[in-house]
Structures are given as structure tokens and as C-alpha cells.
Amino acid sequence: MSTKHRVRLFDMQFITACISTAMVLILLGLMLFLVLSAHRLSVYVRENLNFTVLLNNDAPESAILALQKRLDSEAFVKASAYISKEEALKEEVETMGSDPVEFLGYNPFSPSIELKLHAAYANADSVAWIKERILADKLVTDIDYRQGLMDSVNRNISKLSIGLLAVAALLTLISFALINNTVRLTIYSKRFLIHTMKLVGAGWGFIRRPFLRRNFWVGLSSGVLADAVLVAAAYTLVSYEPGLLAVITTDILLWVMLSTLLFGVLITCMCAYISINKYLRLSAGDLYYM
Structure with missing residues (x-):
């Protein structure tokens, strides 16, 4: 050129x-x-919504870890984390700046397993049967998740x-x-x-x-x-x-x-x-x- x-x-x-x-x-x-x-x-966003499995206070740690392993093998679980009663109390003290044990005389928290679901399962229909499936285990007392937040995220x-x-x-x-x-x-x-x-x-x-x-x-x-x-x-x-x-x-x-x-x-x-x-x-x- x-x-x-x-x-x-x-x-x-x-x-x-x-x-x-x-x-x-x-x-x-x-x-x-x-x-x-x-x-x-x-x-x-969906995979970072907390799905908390609350457990019996007297559940042995070995049984809880076995439950966590079973949950990790489920297709809907992306990640899990076991939180003991002591760890939950420590997080509360760090967050609120006060120790509930001082005025209650005991640790009010239960052990739990924090789950993060795969995005495909983070919807109302899937969560309903996931909750039913997990609650069938005798170690589980309740499941805590923010249904309103999840619905709002999906809708928006x-x-x-x-x-x-x-x-x-x-x-x-x-x-x-x-x-x-x-x-x-x-x-x-x-x-x-x-x-x-x-x-x-x-x-x-x-x-x-x-x-x-x-x-x-x-x-x-x-x-x-x-x-x-x-x-x-x-x-x-x-x-x-x-x-x-x-x-x-x-x-x-x-x-x-x-x-x-x-x-x-x-x-x-x-x-x-x-x-x-x-x-x-x-x-x-x-x-x-x-």
C-alpha cells in the first residue's frame, strides 16, 4: 500500500x-x-440465599456430620456448613455485642447446618419438597429460610x-x-x-x-x-x-x-x-x- x-x-x-x-x-x-x-x-444471588437446617440440641456431633454428608450428596445442595451451638453463640456475641448466657444462664442456640442450594432449586416449588425431604430426618427440628426474599429475587x-x-x-x-x-x-x-x-x-x-x-x-x-x-x-x-x-x-x-x-x-x-x-x-x- x-x-x-x-x-x-x-x-x-x-x-x-x-x-x-x-x-x-x-x-x-x-x-x-x-x-x-x-x-x-x-x-x-440464588446460590447465596441461606437455607438453615435447625437440629436437636442433644444431637451428637457424629450424627450431625453424617447428616451433613448425606445432604452434600443431594443434587440440590451446592455447599453446606455445620455450625455448632458454641459457634452460633460466638457469632451472636460478635454481632450483637452481648452474651445471652449472662442473663439466660444457658446457651439458647441450637446446632444447625447452613445450606446453599443450586440456583435451579432456589424457587418456591423446589424448596417445598426439599423442606419436606429434610424434615423427615429425626435430627431436624425445623428449617429456616426467607421465602419472601427468595420469591422477590426470582420475580425481580x-x-x-x-x-x-x-x-x-x-x-x-x-x-x-x-x-x-x-x-x-x-x-x-x-x-x-x-x-x-x-x-x-x-x-x-x-x-x-x-x-x-x-x-x-x-x-x-x-x-x-x-x-x-x-x-x-x-x-x-x-x-x-x-x-x-x-x-x-x-x-x-x-x-x-x-x-x-x-x-x-x-x-x-x-x-x-x-x-x-x-x-x-x-x-x-x-x-x-x-
């Missing part, structure tokens, strides 16, 4: 088009990330997913319109050059080729720039809150980066193709009235 051709390809108009397109792609990438991570977020996540999909669809249309406008204005400034090339006998494919090549590089450069911004934002969030690694996963980030890059290339090339064909069909007189 000659120096002269590189100047025509990578000029100030090219840089301006890249920046404006990248800004649109960043917004689209953020929305795509939210849509893809909504499922991971719902799994993360469903609404959030639908809302994100609607916004993503709307933003995709807006992104197409904005990028199309940027590409169209760039080609508009070259409409007389296109007509001149037609007059000297250049074919449509020959005329389209440099415009498509230029917009391919605009889309590719904009996608790379947008991906860099998105990765930097994700890295900053994870550095600030490491717990977000459960939501901001590598596979989701890679999907967002790849989709943003492909969308940038496809949309700029498609818009360029449509705009060029429009000017190729016009006569010389029509060019002055646009």
Missing part, C-alpha cells in the same frame, strides 16, 4: 469516524454485557431480564441509526467523486471497493477501541470489588468483546454498501439537490 493511499485511508475524517463509532459500540457492549451477565447474576430477576432485552433491542436500533448516519455523511462528501468514477467507466464493484475497505478498518478500529474501554472498565470493577468475579466471568467478557468487534465491522460495511449503492444509482442532476 503506497504512502499516498495510506494518507487517504487514515486521515482525520477516519479518526473522527472511529471515535464516534467506538462511543456507540461501548454503549452497545455495556448493554450486551448486562444481558449476558443477568443469568450469572441471578445464579449468584425475571422483570430485569425482560427489561434488559427490550432496552438491548432498542439500543441496537439506535446504534444502527447512529453508525449509519456517520458512514452516510462520510460517503456523502465523496458523492461527486463517485459520479466522476462512473463517468470514466469504472464498474460499481471497483467504485465500492475502497469505500468498503475504508469502512472495514473504521469498524475494526472502533471495535478494538471499544473492547479496550470495556476491558479496562471490567478490570477496574473487579479490582474494586473482587466478588464481582462471580458475575464478570472470562467467557462473558470474551463474548462481549467478540460481539462488539464483529458488530462494528459488519454494521460499518453494511451501511457503507447501502450508501454507496444509493449514490451509484443517482444521476448528476440529483447530486446537487441532496
Whole structure:
């Protein structure tokens, strides 16, 4: 590629088009990330809801550990933790700052097993039969879980997913319109050059080729720039809150980066193709009235 051709390809108009397109792609990438991570977020929230199995005060520790082992083998259990009476009392003292033993004269807490369920089982129907199944064990006295919170989480996540999909669809249309406008204005400034090339006998494919090549590089450069911004934002969030690694996963980030890059290339090339064909069909007189 000659120096002269590189100047025509990578000029100030090219840089301006890249920046404006990248800004649109960043917004689209953020929305795509939210849509893809909504499922991971719902799994993360559901699997961190506490499901407490309360046990008999006089239950021997060996029997409790055997029960915990049986629960761990169940398909609905993701993780479990045995909390003795002494550990429960210690947590209460640390949380409330007072010791119930001082005014009650005994430890009021029971041993328990904290369960975390797999996300697929964290719903009202599954919890009902899980509770019935666990209560059948003679060591278990009761099961404590926040049914209202679980129902609220499931309901709100469903609404959030639908809302994100609607916004993503709307933003995709807006992104197409904005990028199309940027590409169209760039080609508009070259409409007389296109007509001149037609007059000297250049074919449509020959005329389209440099415009498509230029917009391919605009889309590719904009996608790379947008991906860099998105990765930097994700890295900053994870550095600030490491717990977000459960939501901001590598596979989701890679999907967002790849989709943003492909969308940038496809949309700029498609818009360029449509705009060029429009000017190729016009006569010389029509060019002055646009």
C-alpha cells in the first residue's frame, strides 16, 4: 500500500469516524454485557440465599456430620456448613455485642447446618419438597429460610431480564441509526467523486471497493477501541470489588468483546454498501439537490 493511499485511508475524517463509532459500540457492549451477565447474576444471588437446617440440641456431633454428608450428596445442595451451638453463640456475641448466657444462664442456640442450594432449586416449588425431604430426618427440628426474599429475587430477576432485552433491542436500533448516519455523511462528501468514477467507466464493484475497505478498518478500529474501554472498565470493577468475579466471568467478557468487534465491522460495511449503492444509482442532476 503506497504512502499516498495510506494518507487517504487514515486521515482525520477516519479518526473522527472511529471515535464516534467506538462511543456507540461501548454503549452497545455495556448493554450486551448486562444481558449476558443477568443469568450469572441471578445464579449468584440464588446460590447465596441461606437455607438453615435447625437440629436437636442433644444431637451428637457424629450424627450431625453424617447428616451433613448425606445432604452434600443431594443434587440440590451446592455447599453446606455445620455450625455448632458454641459457634452460633460466638457469632451472636460478635454481632450483637452481648452474651445471652449472662442473663439466660444457658446457651439458647441450637446446632444447625447452613445450606446453599443450586440456583435451579432456589424457587418456591423446589424448596417445598426439599423442606419436606429434610424434615423427615429425626435430627431436624425445623428449617429456616426467607421465602419472601427468595420469591422477590426470582420475580425481580425475571422483570430485569425482560427489561434488559427490550432496552438491548432498542439500543441496537439506535446504534444502527447512529453508525449509519456517520458512514452516510462520510460517503456523502465523496458523492461527486463517485459520479466522476462512473463517468470514466469504472464498474460499481471497483467504485465500492475502497469505500468498503475504508469502512472495514473504521469498524475494526472502533471495535478494538471499544473492547479496550470495556476491558479496562471490567478490570477496574473487579479490582474494586473482587466478588464481582462471580458475575464478570472470562467467557462473558470474551463474548462481549467478540460481539462488539464483529458488530462494528459488519454494521460499518453494511451501511457503507447501502450508501454507496444509493449514490451509484443517482444521476448528476440529483447530486446537487441532496
